Amino acid sequence: MRLTSFRTRVLVLAIAFSVLLIGSVLITAYFVVSGGMSRVAEDTVLGLSRQAVKLTRDRVVSSQKTAAAEIPESDAASQHRRLTRAQNLFQAALPELFRTGMSEGEFAFYAPGDLSTPEWSTDRRTDTQVETIARERALRLLTSTVSVSGGGSGLSGLFSRAQLGLYTVHVPIDVPDGSRWVLDVTYVPFREEQTIDAIRAPMLVLALVGTALAIAMMQMSMGWVLKLVDELRVAADSIDAGQLDVRLPAEGQHEIGDLARSLNHLIERLRRRADAQTRFIADASHELATPVAGIRGYINILRAWGAEDDAVREEAVRAIDRESRRMARLTTELLSLIRTDEDTTCRRMRVDVNALSREALAAAATRYLDKGLEFEGPEEGPLVAMNDRDKIEEFMHILVDNAAKYTPPGGTVRVQTWRRRDSVVIEVADTGVGIPEKDLPNIFDRFYRSDASRSKETGGFGLGLAIAKRMVEVCGGTIEVKSAVDEGTSFTIRIPREVAASPHRL
Ligand SMILES: Nc1ncnc2c1ncn2[C@@H]1O[C@H](COP(=O)(O)OP(=O)(O)OP(=O)(O)O)[C@@H](O)[C@H]1O
Ligand SMILES: [Mg+2]
Known part of the structure; x- marks a missing residue:
């Protein structure tokens, strides 16, 4: 013993x-x-x-x-x-x-x-x-x-x-x-x-006799508890990093049962995370493989006919340029995603949310100049918050870019801001194609695009909203979406007007 x-x-x-x-x-x-x-x-x-x-x-x-x-x-x-x-x-x-x-x-x-x-x-x-x-x-x-x-x-x-x-x-x-x-x-x-x-x-x-009985009873109840703990240990031993489908025996309405249930939840979360990671790697590799295949194809064309035919050469070089840009954009977004995953601190500084919104609108207006969209900004004057400037700027760019990208020519992209109790509320709305209801729960997932053919046209990777959501959360806020197909979409973000003095950690 x-x-x-x-x-x-x-x-x-x-x-x-x-x-x-x-x-x-x-x-x-x-x-x-x-x-x-x-x-x-x-x-x-x-x-x-x-x-x-x-x-x-x-x-x-x-x-x-x-x-x-x-x-x-x-x-x-x-x-x-x-x-x-x-x-x-x-x-x-x-x-x-x-x-x-x-x-x-x-x-x-x-x-x-x-x-x-x-x-x-x-x-x-x-x-x-x-x-x-x-x-x-x-x-x-x-x-x-x-x-x-x-x-x-x-x-x-x-x-x-x-x-x-x-x-x-x-x-x-x-x-x-x-x-x-x-x-x-x-x-x-x-x-x-x-x-x-x-x-x-x-x-x-x-x-x-009383002492002996008390000891025996304590030993009996102890034996019962230890048996349950031992069962947990045996089950936990059988779980290794790669085998997360094992579940601990979680019967009984007692503390050991509660512990097993908590551990099972933890294993489930780990499993989901491991699955998400696997999916992410598969998706990222797939996204990278597509432009690489395109580039290789055009290189073969160049080799075969590039010397004789100027038009073919011109076409192949343009395609290689397009695909390599796409690859560069994907790697930039992937890096940004990884950075947001690692960066869990919210730096407290003075931010004028209205000014940032106007900047994001101006950038989108330049980028989508040829679409003839109407951009409406928030009211005149500043709306000051004490929060992380860089993160707010980045998610505003992502949301305004989406709004402009998924709105057909002649539509409107509007950003409104207001104060509600201790929060600042930002609404990014458009009169675009909208998101089908079945897709709404998934649009914040990595690599998720609501309509593959349409997205192919617009050339996105499905990473923007995942990055934006993560950033809103690091700033201590929430993001919600409302949408109707062919009518438009609106994203509502709430962030604290003053994040805690110490860095906010997720
Ligand atoms: N304002 C919007 N209007 C309509 N659909 C939208 C809007 N914003 C996002 N979506 C849908 O949600 C999907 C995910 O958006 P997200 O920004 O994550 O990816 P993306 O724009 O396709 O690619 P990227 O990684 O380049 O941003 C989009 O593919 C699109 O289908
Ligand atoms: Mg996007």
Whole structure:
């Protein structure tokens, strides 16, 4: 068993937790029982002392009566004799009195001259300092006091025989010779100690069984969790970079199931990304292969007939020029796409969105001069945002270029801008050919062109909108499209008026 393994750690924790919990329950239970037994012992000794005091007082009175009957009181000497006689009668009666009158307990009488040695007692135990002090106190305050001597320490009864100690009540009592003695009534709580001893073994057994059960239950639930984790691990091990169609077992409405589901989502996203990458490479190679094939074809034509026929030569050179331009444009767009993929930071700077829109419109107007399009710009005056100038400029060029490209001669391309709460909204609209509804969800995908034949005519690669969307997102914004075939298209972009001071990261 590895010491650092999860199972070992949980086992150690389980043991510590059970011992702490069950130990504290055990100790509390012990204190409750032993406290209760101590109170029972105290009540018993108080009951005994009341009985003993009554017996003693009766005996004092009866001794005095007998002495008075025997010795008539005539002078001081006879009075003294009578007191002595009464005292003797009292003391002589004590052994019989406590043997027959009391069912349990030990008794002793102490004269005020020496409170540590009894005048008379039923046993021969040695006195403790505590008791002597308690007797002095009883005489001084004329009240009964209770002392406990010889008890074990607080928890001793948990591990060995319980020892509650001797409970003694000290009562001041007037004896027949006129002096005041102290009556000690002592109770040895054997019965109560036996009760405590009797619960010790079951309590310990209960504690051990409880601890074992707690550990076993924790281990069982741990085993179940670890089994699920192990299943996840085995499944995860079988996934390698190239094999992303494996799914982790994601049953059960518990945390491990949730983890598996999250991992499955992650794998799914990775798979989609890997697929997109593969598609991208295939599309890019295909797009590059087409002009390359064209160029090679025209080179062959040049070789075969170029020397004799000027018209053929002229035609081939023009075609090679066109195809190589197309290749150059494609590589530029690919590079731009890769750059936007890598560049996830939005630089915060002052941008006049209206000025940028007008520039984009002016550039398109020059490029599509021969189409006789009408270009409408945003209202006069600036619309300032704190955002990334270069990215806004680039996506505006892409969108305005599309609008002009896909609008037949005589149409209109319009850019409008306005402020809405914390955003700047830009709308690029045209009265062009429109996009069929089925294509709308895909137009932001790389290499997607809504109508292959038409696009071939216009010569696009289907990369512009993918780049534009990415840039809008890096600027912290969103882009939406609305379109109707043969009526026109409008793109609405919302970007924050102020991006966060720190660079915005996707
Ligand atoms: N304003 C628009 N009006 C009509 N169709 C549009 C418009 N903008 C985009 N589209 C459609 O969306 C497709 C994708 O546009 P995108 O700009 O990504 O590629 P492209 O213009 O074909 O090529 P390029 O990579 O040169 O920009 C286009 O082929 C076109 O079919
Ligand atoms: Mg385009």
